[in-house]
Amino acid sequence: MTLIKPSKRHFTVNGTEFVAARERVGLTQTQFGKLCGWGKSCQCHLEQPGDHEITSDTANKIIGVVSGKG
DSSP: OOSEEEOSSSEEEEHHHHHHHHHHTTOOHHHHHHHHTOOHHHHHHHTSSSEEEEOHHHHHHHHHHHTTOO
16 A cells, blocks of 8 residues: 555545554654644544545655655
8 A cells, every 4th residue: 555645636645554654753643743744633634544635745744754854
């Protein structure tokens, strides 16, 4: 499964894959959200099972943190 993939207008993030990626980098929801510039409630929403539509800016923030460049 892919963490982030393009959709027709934006990108989608898979919640289950997002949890796994966050855990691989050893961050809590609060820590990850802070690095991306949003709160724990937004982080929790994005980590719910299923695909969630996100903007390219949000996708870039997630990729930056997961890759250690955030």
